[in-house]
Amino acid sequence: MEQPQPLTILIADDNPVDRLLLASILRQFGHKVILAVDGRDAVEKFDAKTVQLVCLGITMPHKNGWEVAEDIQCITGDLFIPIIFLSGVVDAVALSNCLRVGGADFISKPYNTALITTKLNTIVRLLVMRRTLEEQRDAMALYNQQLLNEQDVAKVVYENITHSNCLNDSALSTFHYGTHTFNGDVILAAYKPNGGMHLLLGDFTGHGLSAAIGALPLADIFFDWTKKGFLMRQIIPEINARLKGILPTNMFCSAAFIDIKVNDKSIEIWNGGLPDLLFFSQQSDRPIRFASKNLPLGILSPELFECRIDPVSFSSGDRIMAFSDGVYEALDGAGTMFCDSVLPPLYKGEIRAEESVDWLMAQLQQEDVLDNPHDDISCLSVRLDPAIGIDSSRHLVSKAHHEAPADFSFDYVLHADSLRNTDPLPYVLQILTTVPGLSRFSSQIFMILSELYSNALEHGVLKLSSAKKDSSDGFSSYYEERERTLANLTEGFVKISVKVTSDRQHRLLVLYVEDSGVGFDFHRASYDTSNTELLYNRGLGLLHRLCSKLEFSKGGRAVSAHYCWQVGEES
Amino acid sequence: MVERFFDKQARCLTISVKGRFDYNCHKIFKDAFSAFDATICYVIDFVEVTYLDSSALGMLLLLRDHAGGERADIRLINVNGAVMDTLKAANFHRLFSITE
Numbered sequence: 001m002e003q004p005q006p007l008t009i010l011i012a013d014d015n016p017v018d019r020l021l022l023a024s025i026l027r028q029f030g031h032k033v034i035l036a037v038d039g040r041d042a043v044e045k046f047d048a049k050t051v052q053l054v055c056l057g058i059t060m061p062h063k064n065g066w067e068v069a070e071d072i073q074c075i076t077g078d079l080f081i082p083i084i085f086l087s088g089v090v091d092a093v094a095l096s097n098c099l100r101v102g103g104a105d106f107i108s109k110p111y112n113t114a115l116i117t118t119k120l121n122t123i124v125r126l127l128v129m130r131r132t133l134e135e136q137r138d139a140m141a142l143y144n145q146q147l148l149n150e151q152d153v154a155k156v157v158y159e160n161i162t163h164s165n166c167l168n169d170s171a172l173s174t175f176h177y178g179t180h181t182f183n184g185d186v187i188l189a190a191y192k193p194n195g196g197m198h199l200l201l202g203d204f205t206g207h208g209l210s211a212a213i214g215a216l217p218l219a220d221i222f223f224d225w226t227k228k229g230f231l232m233r234q235i236i237p238e239i240n241a242r243l244k245g246i247l248p249t250n251m252f253c254s255a256a257f258i259d260i261k262v263n264d265k266s267i268e269i270w271n272g273g274l275p276d277l278l279f280f281s282q283q284s285d286r287p288i289r290f291a292s293k294n295l296p297l298g299i300l301s302p303e304l305f306e307c308r309i310d311p312v313s314f315s316s317g318d319r320i321m322a323f324s325d326g327v328y329e330a331l332d333g334a335g336t337m338f339c340d341s342v343l344p345p346l347y348k349g350e351i352r353a354e355e356s357v358d359w360l361m362a363q364l365q366q367e368d369v370l371d372n373p374h375d376d377i378s379c380l381s382v383r384l385d386p387a388i389g390i391d392s393s394r395h396l397v398s399k400a401h402h403e404a405p406a407d408f409s410f411d412y413v414l415h416a417d418s419l420r421n422t423d424p425l426p427y428v429l430q431i432l433t434t435v436p437g438l439s440r441f442s443s444q445i446f447m448i449l450s451e452l453y454s455n456a457l458e459h460g461v462l463k464l465s466s467a468k469k470d471s472s473d474g475f476s477s478y479y480e481e482r483e484r485t486l487a488n489l490t491e492g493f494v495k496i497s498v499k500v501t502s503d504r505q506h507r508l509l510v511l512y513v514e515d516s517g518v519g520f521d522f523h524r525a526s527y528d529t530s531n532t533e534l535l536y537n538r539g540l541g542l543l544h545r546l547c548s549k550l551e552f553s554k555g556g557r558a559v560s561a562h563y564c565w566q567v568g569e570e571s
Numbered sequence: 572m573v574e575r576f577f578d579k580q581a582r583c584l585t586i587s588v589k590g591r592f593d594y595n596c597h598k599i600f601k602d603a604f605s606a607f608d609a610t611i612c613y614v615i616d617f618v619e620v621t622y623l624d625s626s627a628l629g630m631l632l633l634l635r636d637h638a639g640g641e642r643a644d645i646r647l648i649n650v651n652g653a654v655m656d657t658l659k660a661a662n663f664h665r666l667f668s669i670t671e
Contacts, residue, residue, distance in 0.1 A: 205625045206594075249636045250629030254661065273661040295662045299632060304641075325625065337653065 005124060006030040008050050012042030012068065013057040013086055018109060022055065022086070025113055029120065039063025043071045053123055054083045055107070058094060069101045080130045082123055151181055151209075158182065158212060162219045165189045166197070171388050173357040177326075177370055177377040184211030185324050185376040188219055190226040191389040193429065194447035196262040198226045198235070201380050202255040202297070203274065203324040211376075214253060214298070217242050229426040229446050232259040233307050236270055236297070240305050243298030252298040256322045262386040263451070263539065266313040266475060267320060272296045275328040275339070278346070279312060280319040280356070286349030287321075288312070313475045314384040319353040326377035327360065332367040342367065357381045406435045409499040416489045419457065425449055428496060435500055438509065441565050444546055445509065448561055451539040452513040453494065458482060460515030460557065461492040492516040512560040519556030572596075575603040582611040589619040592627040592654075604634050613638055618649035623657045635666060646670070 009031050013019040016037075023033045034051065036042035040062040046054065054072060056065040063071075069083050082104035087095065098106050104126065105119055166189050167174060174187050184204040191197055200222055204211040218239055225235045236257055243253055254273030261267065271277055273296035278287035293308040314320075330338045342363050345351055351359050360379055364370050369377070382388075410431070412424055429446050433439040458464045462485045468478045497512040525540050543550055549562035572589040573596055586603050588596060604613065613634065617623075635643045647669045650658060658669055 203625075205629050250626070250633045252629070252632070254625070275660065292660045292662060295665060299666070329624075339653075339656075 006032065007052045007120075007124070007127075008032045008034065009053045009055060010034045010036060010042065010046055010051045011055045011086075012036035012039065012060065012065075013055075014038050014060045015057065018057075018086070018111070021111055022116075025111060025116055026120075029117065031120075039065065039068045042068050046072055046075065048076050048079055048081065051081060052127065054081060055086055056083060056103075057086050058098065066097060066101045069098075069103060073102055080127070080134075082126060084119070084123070154209075155181060158216065162186050162188065162215055165223065166191055166389075169197070169388070171197075171383045171385060172199075172380065173382075174380040175357065175361055175378065177373055178207070179373050179376055180208035182207075182209045182212035183376050183378075184208070184215075185326070185378040186215045186219065187378055187380050188222050190223050191443075192226055192259075192446075193229045193443045194263070194450050195388070195390045195443065196260045197382075197389045198222065198232060199258040199260070199380065199382065200255060201274065201322045201324065201378060202253045203326070203376065203378070204253045205251045207376055210251075214243060214247055214251065217246060218253065218297075229429050229450075231423060232257055232268055232270065233309060234423060236307050237302065237305055240297045240300065241302040244301060247298045252296040254292075254296040254325065258320060258322070258382070260382070260384065260388055262388055262390060263447070263542065264313070264469070264475075265315065265386050266311055267384065269310045269312065269320070270294060270307060271310075275323060275325065278321045278356075279314075280321070280349075280353030282315065282317055284349075287347065287353070289347070311476045311479050316385050318384045319356070319381055320384060321353075321356055321379070321381040323360070323379040324375075324377060326373060326375035327364070327379055329375065330364060330367070330369040330373070330377070332369075338363075338367075338369075354383070404436050405503040406438075407501050407503075409497065411495060411497045413493055413495045415493045416491050419461065419492065419494060420486055420489055424496060425453060428498065432498065432500070432509070435502060437502070437507065438500070438565060441563075445563065448543060448546055448563060449496075449511060451543050452511060452559060452561060453496065455539060455559075456494045456513050456515035456517075457486075459520070460517030461489070461494060462486060463517060507565050509563040509565070510560055511563070512558065514554065514558035517557055519554060522552035522556045522559075525552075573599045573603050575606065577607050577610075582609055583614060584610045584612075585614040585616060587616040587619065591622045591624075592617075592620045592630075593622065593624045594626040597626065597630060600630050601633065604637060610638070612644040612646070614646045614648055616648055617651070617654055620650075620654050623654045628657070628661055628663065631663065631667065 009026055011019055011022055011033060013022070014037060019035060023035060026033050034045055036045045039060040042056065043063065056068055058065040065085055072081070072083065083102060085098040085103050085106040086109065087098070087106050088109040095106055104123065107116060107119060167187065169189065172189060176183065176185065176187060178185070184207045186200070186202045188200040189197060202215065202218060204214050221235065221239050221242060225238060256272070256274045256277055257270040259268040269277055269290045271290055271292040272294035273292050276289040276291050278289060280287045290310050293310070328337070328339045328343070332338065332341045334341070346356060346360070357379060364377065412428060414422065414424055425446065428449060429442060432445055433442050438445070459466065462482060464478065464482060464485070468474050468481070493516045495514040499510040501508050543561060546563070547561045548564050551560050552558065553560070574587045574589070576585045578585070584604065584607055586600070588600070615631070635645060638645055645667050647658070647667050650669050650671060655671070658664065663669065
């Protein structure tokens with residue numbers, strides 16, 4: 001026969017004969033017995049830490065068994081200590097009362113040893129089962145706690161990565177509501193080294209952790225490549241390739257990428273799967289819509305991926321706005337989607353551009369969407385201005401005063417194939433920023449370098465005339481022509497020569513750029529930047545301002561720019 | 572709700588989705604398109620679809636993958652209204668043949 005494990009049992013019975021008889025039966029099986037002579041004695045002797053089973057007489061002086069049962073249950077709280085009633089009566093009502101107050105079972109008198117043994121075995125099994133359950137419950141609670149802790153840590157890491165940006169720039173207004181701890185929507189903003197800004201609003205399939213996980217590589221590439229000076233048209237395919245590589249087939253990221261180019265006062269817009277972006281020009285009554293022309297990121301293989309980009313020129317105070325599906329598909333009180341019920345006034349230009357974000361948020365609030373969103377919701381709006389991102393590198397100034405001397409030079413010559421397929425600037429910049437003290441001026445250097453290079457490429461090698469940029473329309477056709485002629489380029493070159501000499505007294509960078517074009521009449525070049533409305537020819541004035549010396553040679557085919565820099569805080 | 576019909580002659584599988592095409596259809600939609608071997612073409616009938624979310628777009632991508640990726644012959648038919656807008660916004664007409 002199965003031998004139950006020994007228990008500590010409290011017996012309360014005012015009948016001494018029955019009490020001792022039961023005690024001796026239980027001791028016989030190895031159990032430890034505590035005896036109480038009446039109800040009050042039972043409550044006093046009950047110790048929840050040691051007693052595992054309670055046997056109670058029903059009718060006892062001072063306190064009857066049912067009252068004792070209630071008192072004991074008060075003391076035990078969550079602990080499970082079964083109670084068995086001892087009964088001389090076989091009154092069905094009295095017995096069912098025992099079960100009603102929480103009794104596990106009852107034993108009838110006169111005592112039958114075999115019956116008591118069986119019942120005790122059952123109780124032991126119950127106790128074991130209960131303990132297992134409790135252990136599992138505790139393990140679950142612990143596991144859940146660990147999970148929450150891990151999520152908190154992950155959330156910090158996630159936010160550090162996806163928010164390490166310039167979202168607090170005063171030109172930006174954004175809002176962001178998630179349905180989970182982790183948000184499947186991301187808004188990223190980063191200053192470019194040559195002024196201006198890259199912005200990305202992304203919406204991953206699904207919500208929560210699984211959606212957020214794709215945001216990490218996305219943010220990583222976005223910030224890293226922007227900092228290194230890569231262009232939007234280079235960053236987007238890289239993000240697509242990475243997401244395609246890591247996400248499962250049914251997951252992707254709908255996104256909008258905006259490149260704010262302050263040098264020629266234009267923006268470039270890439271929309272892959274997001275609702276139309278809205279460009280509020282002060283010259284137009286209603287916003288211009290930029291519909292998605294691309295598949296979302298992470299669907300096409302790198303070979304098939306193409307970047308369809310819309311360029312548009314802006315003047316100070318124009319705005320661009322983007323929002324995620326969560327806004328477009330939000331349901332109003334009547335169950336109609338926002339795109340049909342709420343958004344039309346925005347599309348028709350009835351909402352003032354500078355109020356559009358606040359207005360949209362108020363609509364979402366009013367229709368009760370923010371309190372129980374079905375999808376992650378995010379929105380961004382930028383007040384466009386040629387000052388965006390200028391001087392941004394000041395925030396990142398390193399405090400190091402000492403510097404090691406540097407003295408090197410190199411030539412980098414790109415012929416037709418490489419002109420078509422590579423962008424040399426990030427690589428040149430990377431080498432230049434290895435010079436101690438020079439890295440903090442990377443944004444100015446990048447600006448000089450990119451002006452020189454694009455002049456050489458566009459006007460020298462591709463022979464494009466910048467007068468074409470003279471209107472908003474001409475502006476996009478200029479870029480189309482640039483794309484087309486570059487794609488068909490079979491001959492020509494651009495040579496970039498870099499010379500750095502730096503010691504304690506003199507710090508000089510000479511950038512020499514030569515192209516295979518026909519040159520131009522540099523004696524008539526204008527360095528005037530006062531006409532800010534001019535869409536082109538702003539580059540030379542900019543160069544003139546940044547460089548200590550700007551010198552043309554070879555009939556305008558070559559130019560060398562001298563740049564001196566200071567070390568320490570005196571700038 | 573998802574129903575399927577397999578034309579053995581043409582080895583063409585027609586899947587009709589009814590009501591909201593969203594995450595709740597995930598398993599049944601996946602079961603529907605993987606049920607028959609040697610399917611040559613797939614037709615997804617949207618006539619009774621009222622709404623399509625991004626996880627449904629994901630399911631279509633799964634089907635495309637299953638049907639051979641670039642070589643897949645998948646037609647989305649009877650696509651209208653908001654569903655068409657969603658598919659167009661995602662530029663899915665570059666991956667699938669879509670008709671009204």
